[in-house]
Amino acid sequence: MAQKPKVDLHVGRLGYLQALVTEFQETESQDAKEQVLANLANFAYDPGNYQYLRQLQVLDLFLDSLSEENETLVEFAIGKDRAHPSPSAAWQAGVRWPLQPVPRQGQ
Secondary structure (H helix, E strand, O other): OOOOOOOOOOOHHHHHHHHHHHHHHHOOOHHHHHHHHHHHHHHOOOHHHHHHHHHOOHHHHHHHHOOOOOHHHHHHHOOOOOOOOOOOHHHHOOEEOOOEEOOOOOO
16 A cells, blocks of 8 residues: 655645655556555545646646556546546546546636
8 A cells, every 4th residue: 555645744735736646656556556546536526626736737647547557547547436436537637528628617
């Protein structure tokens, strides 16, 4: 099981999400990658995280994960998990297929 990212408690949500992205990119452990991607997908369900996910290019991380051989990573990238069966993580992070930004209220 992956360890929690080492983050200063004072860096806030952006810092925590950055630590998750960094861990995903640097880890060799498939279990850690699965856990981190699942965590990022869960963060995508909160509209308050949209700006952070976009800034950290988490959408690209989800899209890149679609071509992984690890089926669990692919399922997390498309939002297919028992806790949140739909919509997909990529959609929640700000796109619709075919890769168009999701209009936000007030835009």
